Amino acid sequence: MRLAIVVVVAAVVVAGVVAVEGAGECGRASADRVALRLAPCISAADDPQSTPSSSCCSAVHAIGQSPSCLCAVMLSNTARAAGIRPEVAITIPKRCNMADRPIGYKCGGT
Numbered sequence: 001m002r003l004a005i006v007v008v009v010a011a012v013v014v015a016g017v018v019a020v021e022g023a024g025e026c027g028r029a030s031a032d033r034v035a036l037r038l039a040p041c042i043s044a045a046d047d048p049q050s051t052p053s054s055s056c057c058s059a060v061h062a063i064g065q066s067p068s069c070l071c072a073v074m075l076s077n078t079a080r081a082a083g084i085r086p087e088v089a090i091t092i093p094k095r096c097n098m099a100d101r102p103i104g105y106k107c108g109g110t
Contacts, residue, residue: 024072026063031072034063035079042082045089057096064093071107 026034037059044052052060064070073079074089090107 026066026069026072031069031076032078034069035073035076037063038073038079041089041092042084044092044095045079045084048088048091050095052092052096056092057098060093060096061098064098074107 025031038056040053040059041056044050044056060070063073070093074084074086079086079089086107
């Protein structure tokens with residue numbers, strides 16, 4: 001059910017996005033659009049003790065090449081609308097054994 005909400009919210013956000021000159025935390029794509037790539041992480045974002053799926057970890061590794069983008073995605077309107085708790089989501093890179101994750105990196109107030 002939550003995945004369906006994420007997809008619907010993301011579709012609305014994407015439909016309302018206008019082309020913006022320049023780049024943000026995630027390059028030319030908005031954090032809300034990039035958040036769609038983390039759909040396989042929904043269950044890992046609910047339970048801080050769970051082992052994320054391989055598809056979740058692949059997405060986190062790809063997006064995590066830019067820590068500021070990963071942070072923006074975790075704090076995005078799409079993640080918030082899906083009920084994602086940033087304090088749990090921020091533990092996913094560690095649970096995915098992301099060796100090059102920024103240690104001690106804070107995401108917003110989390």
